[in-house]
Amino acid sequence: MQGFFVRRQVLSYIPKGQEDLLLVSTSSAMEEGKAIRGGIPVCFPWFGSNKENPDGPKHGFARLLNWELKSTEQLLTGATRLVLALNDSVLTRPWWDHRFASELVIEAGEELSVKWQVKNLSDVPVTITNALHSYFRVGDISQVRIEGLTGVPYMEEIRSDEAFAGDDQSIVIQREVDRSYTDTTATCLIVDAALDRTIVVKKSGSQSTVVWNPWADLARQMVDLGDGDYQHFVCVETANVWHNALVIEPQSVHVMQ
Numbered sequence: 322m323q324g325f326f327v328r329r330q331v332l333s334y335i336p337k338g339q340e341d342l343l344l345v346s347t348s349s350a351m352e353e354g355k356a357i358r359g360g361i362p363v364c365f366p367w368f369g370s371n372k373e374n375p376d377g378p379k380h381g382f383a384r385l386l387n388w389e390l391k392s393t394e395q396l397l398t399g400a401t402r403l404v405l406a407l408n409d410s411v412l413t414r415p416w417w418d419h420r421f422a423s424e425l426v427i428e429a430g431e432e433l434s435v436k437w438q439v440k441n442l443s444d445v446p447v448t449i450t451n452a453l454h455s456y457f458r459v460g461d462i463s464q465v466r467i468e469g470l471t472g473v474p475y476m477e478e479i480r481s482d483e484a485f486a487g488d489d490q491s492i493v494i495q496r497e498v499d500r501s502y503t504d505t506t507a508t509c510l511i512v513d514a515a516l517d518r519t520i521v522v523k524k525s526g527s528q529s530t531v532v533w534n535p536w537a538d539l540a541r542q543m544v545d546l547g548d549g550d551y552q553h554f555v556c557v558e559t560a561n562v563w564h565n566a567l568v569i570e571p572q573s574v575h576v577m578q
């Protein structure tokens with residue numbers, strides 16, 4: 322196994338003898354203040370646009386700022402553990418005027434584990450939406466099947482403001498897909514025929530799963546996505562969105578993994 326991280330997120334995780342589990346576009350920005358197009362960005366304290374503060378950055382500020390590296394450790398299992406921290410500061414309060422302490426615990430060994438937690442240090446309850454916005458690498462998007470979301474209702478903003486009833490089959494992506502599945506804690510499987518592997522996405526502390534691929538037209542308009550990149554990833558995101566937004570009481574912690 323090999324792993325690569327920046328002080329914001331995981332970039333890469335290469336299981337022994339396999340292709341990288343994740344994709345980062347070669348056209349991605351890498352400087353602080355700009356989102357990284359790939360790996361596992363953290364969306365917090367809101368997912369998508371912030372309706373109360375439309376000038377706030379899309380998907381929140383956590384993916385734009387460098388976090389503090391708190392520790393690195395080699396575990397007895399041989400895995401590597403990194404702990405990153407992001408607290409409220411003069412950089413975050415203009416966007417979201419709440420006090421918080423957040424940690425990202427990354428363990429890369431036989432499996433990759435990403436645990437994100439946030440403590441509300443304000444004296445009022447706060448409402449957040451969030452996501453671990455994983456870009457999973459696939460051999461060929463048109464040969465991918467996503468299992469685990471059969472029958473789960475979803476929102477698909479590009480088609481309607483109304484919720485869709487769940488599909489009765491596993492998901493196949495043949496056009497732009499931007500779906501927020503709600504009220505689901507299910508494990509998902511990304512069955513990748515071209516790379517002959519199945520990625521198992523387990524989660525906890527998450528009631529929503531977002532599935533996104535921009536497909537060719539939207540991908541062409543994205544300056545930070547290289548030609549043909551859309552064919553080689555699918556985002557299956559561990560999230561809390563729409564009516565699954567979280568209310569965190571003062572001094573309480575929410576953990577999502």
Ligand SMILES: O=P(O)(O)OC[C@H]1O[C@@H](O)[C@H](O)[C@@H](O)[C@@H]1O
Pocket residue numbers: 356379380454499500531533556558
């Ligand atoms: O371009 P961004 O801000 O990284 O967002 C990428 C996509 O992220 C997905 O999670 C959203 O559901 C999409 O609506 C969005 O387009």
